Amino acid sequence: MEIPGKMSVIAPPRRKHAKNFKCLFCFLCVVAVTTSVWTWYNGEYAVADIRNRPSHRIIKVKQVKQGLSSSFSRQNITMPLMKSANITVKNSSQTPVLISKPLTKKPKEILPCPKLSDIPSLIKKRTMNLSEELQISNAEKIILGTELSSIQQAVNGSKSLIHHKARFNSTGKNFMESLSAYGKTVGKYRWFPGGIWQPANCKARWKVAILIPYRNRAHHVPIVLRYLIPLLQKQLLSFAFFIINQGNSLLFNRAMLLNVGYLESLKYDEWDCFILHDVDHVPLSEINNYGCENMPRRLISGADRWNYRLEYPSFFGAVTGLTKENIQQINGFPNVYWGWGGEDDDILKRLKIADIKVHYAKGKIGYYNVIKHHHESAPKQPERHKLLRDAGLRLKNDGLKNLEYKLQSIELHALYTNISVDIWKL
Numbered sequence: 001m002e003i004p005g006k007m008s009v010i011a012p013p014r015r016k017h018a019k020n021f022k023c024l025f026c027f028l029c030v031v032a033v034t035t036s037v038w039t040w041y042n043g044e045y046a047v048a049d050i051r052n053r054p055s056h057r058i059i060k061v062k063q064v065k066q067g068l069s070s071s072f073s074r075q076n077i078t079m080p081l082m083k084s085a086n087i088t089v090k091n092s093s094q095t096p097v098l099i100s101k102p103l104t105k106k107p108k109e110i111l112p113c114p115k116l117s118d119i120p121s122l123i124k125k126r127t128m129n130l131s132e133e134l135q136i137s138n139a140e141k142i143i144l145g146t147e148l149s150s151i152q153q154a155v156n157g158s159k160s161l162i163h164h165k166a167r168f169n170s171t172g173k174n175f176m177e178s179l180s181a182y183g184k185t186v187g188k189y190r191w192f193p194g195g196i197w198q199p200a201n202c203k204a205r206w207k208v209a210i211l212i213p214y215r216n217r218a219h220h221v222p223i224v225l226r227y228l229i230p231l232l233q234k235q236l237l238s239f240a241f242f243i244i245n246q247g248n249s250l251l252f253n254r255a256m257l258l259n260v261g262y263l264e265s266l267k268y269d270e271w272d273c274f275i276l277h278d279v280d281h282v283p284l285s286e287i288n289n290y291g292c293e294n295m296p297r298r299l300i301s302g303a304d305r306w307n308y309r310l311e312y313p314s315f316f317g318a319v320t321g322l323t324k325e326n327i328q329q330i331n332g333f334p335n336v337y338w339g340w341g342g343e344d345d346d347i348l349k350r351l352k353i354a355d356i357k358v359h360y361a362k363g364k365i366g367y368y369n370v371i372k373h374h375h376e377s378a379p380k381q382p383e384r385h386k387l388l389r390d391a392g393l394r395l396k397n398d399g400l401k402n403l404e405y406k407l408q409s410i411e412l413h414a415l416y417t418n419i420s421v422d423i424w425k426l
């Protein structure tokens, strides 16, 4: 009904359709937005902090992590350490893709080990029992403790490496890299087959090879190792023991065995210095420095058998240390001293000729006890005085330069490496 002067209350039919269409559009928008939010919430996207999620969400994030981990391992990459909050993955059905930057944990910085003077609790005079009958198995028990059986297994496992030694060397790698797969932790140290040790929690200031010329002194080996290894560990050095066994019945040639030990030990690792150590000498003081400072150095200042004195002031035998550079500078050690005596004086003469300053331990710090001999003394080298007079003339050509030897065997033991060698007159 039309009332005159008033507007019609009935909308025209075309505008009514437009309004309905608008409502439908709004409804569809609301449905679309709600669905997206719902989908997101239900984990089409793995997001954010799993700590606030219900447990089934945690499982999803775990699956994502596993996916990532296997993806890394396929590519032979170690999975970086990451927090759940940092994982963002698109479409969990595909190979996950790491989008945000992983939180990589900084590798723990390994600090240098303290200097000898800063190491507390070094004992000035140890009590030692050098007359006991100690088997090598007992020395191993004392040094390796609860790790003994796992270390014995590692020693057996590493044996095959020796047969491939030439191959390892030809690749330019040093042997230590191959041995490192067999490493074990013993207290605060890492142990490796062949009696190689590194501090576990700090970077050693020095890498020291102990070279022990040897023949028929099985009784001495466990005793010297039993007292030397703890001392070197207390001094926080990286170190290894090489016993160089003269595998023939010619007169003993200490200096030539030292040349062999020097060259062979360098196939294992880059040593900073070399301690030339008699098998029967044991230091009393833990302050006696087996590190590479002030070298060349005589570590001994006196021995019990000489009433804690030496036979003469310039004695340079028993226990001395030289750096790699020192040894190169003097062409190693003389090869001509067969039998007892003279070779140590010759080494000192070489150092003097090369104008290298020599250091000598003084006082109680350098005291040694000598393990009693149960054997005949080695025959003396009768020509030693004459040879010593000519030391300067021979220096250039007698030493590392003309050295010849034939390896008979190399054995990696738990506490030392045994290098058996055939040598002859050159």
Ligand code: BGC
Pocket (backbone or CB within 6 Å): 311, 315, 317, 318, 340, 341, 342, 343, 344, 345, 384
């Ligand atoms: C020998 C050395 C020996 C020293 C101490 C000297 O006559 O030549 O080789 O170390 O005596 O016994």
